[in-house]
Amino acid sequence: EAGVAQSPRYKIIEKRQSVAFWCNPISGHATLYWYQQILGQGPKLLIQFQNNGVVDDSQLPKDRFSAERLKGVDSTLKIQPAKLEDSAVYLCASSATSGGGDTQYFGPGTRLTVL
Amino acid sequence: GQNIDQPTEMTATEGAIVQINCTYQTSGFNGLFWYQQHAGEAPTFLSYNVLDGLEEKGRFSSFLSRSKGYSYLLLKELQMKDSASYLCAVRDRGLSNNDMRFGAGTRLTVKP
Numbered sequence: 001e002a003g004v005a006q007s008p009r010y011k012i013i014e015k016r017q018s019v020a021f022w023c024n025p026i027s028g029h030a031t032l033y034w035y036q037q038i039l040g041q042g043p044k045l046l047i048q049f050q051n052n053g054v055v056d057d058s059q060l061p062k063d064r065f066s067a068e069r070l071k072g073v074d075s076t077l078k079i080q081p082a083k084l085e086d087s088a089v090y091l092c093a094s095s096a097t098s099g100g101g102d103t104q105y106f107g108p109g110t111r112l113t114v115l
Numbered sequence: 116g117q118n119i120d121q122p123t124e125m126t127a128t129e130g131a132i133v134q135i136n137c138t139y140q141t142s143g144f145n146g147l148f149w150y151q152q153h154a155g156e157a158p159t160f161l162s163y164n165v166l167d168g169l170e171e172k173g174r175f176s177s178f179l180s181r182s183k184g185y186s187y188l189l190l191k192e193l194q195m196k197d198s199a200s201y202l203c204a205v206r207d208r209g210l211s212n213n214d215m216r217f218g219a220g221t222r223l224t225v226k227p
Contacts, residue, residue, distance in 0.1 A: 042202050042220050103148070104215065106157035106159070
């Protein structure tokens with residue numbers, strides 16, 4: 001079974017530029033998550049999709065971050081414009097459902113450096 | 116809010132046993148997960164506890180006490196490859212859509 005795929009793996013941009021990340025979840029997984037992980041911290045949930053609908057974006061900085069999952073499969077996360085403090089690893093995860101015991105499986109992440 | 120506390124760093128010797136503790140506060144506990152994360156890699160699932168007690172899975176065991184808001188991950192027969200960060204994560208019904216929140220992680224170094 002293929003895991004969660006993400007691209008690119010690394011990205012370096014200057015502040016105020018835009019960037020987009022792509023995620024392809026495990027086949028058949030209805031729930032998709034985007035996390036931000038700053039060095040030395042645990043992952044912080046940015047947004048959660050159930051199929052193609054947003055179920056939680058309470059921690060997403062909506063003035064600069066946006067995400068979509070139009071056909072309920074792949075997802076993109078965009079930052080526009082980027083700030084220095086956005087330097088982090090952006091992790092995508094998926095789970096079969098959003099139930100209490102459902103395990104989230106993570107992709108390799110995209111390491112973003114904002115200069 | 117939800118606090119999840121873990122020691123920042125631990126060191127242990129190859130072949131030994133190490134216990135990584137996690138304490139948490141929730142308004143609606145709905146499960147606790149442990150993940151392993153090697154440097155530069157994605158977190159990988161280790162264990163899940165929702166009822167009190169010990170869950171054993173090979174060299175790894177995880178314990179939960181809901182009344183105390185406490186869990187630990189026990190690693191036996193440590194190997195060098197066990198050097199990694201160990202993340203405690205808690206699902207909370209009190210959060211939006213039963214979200215899961217992660218602790219900052221415990222960086223374990225296994226020495227020869």
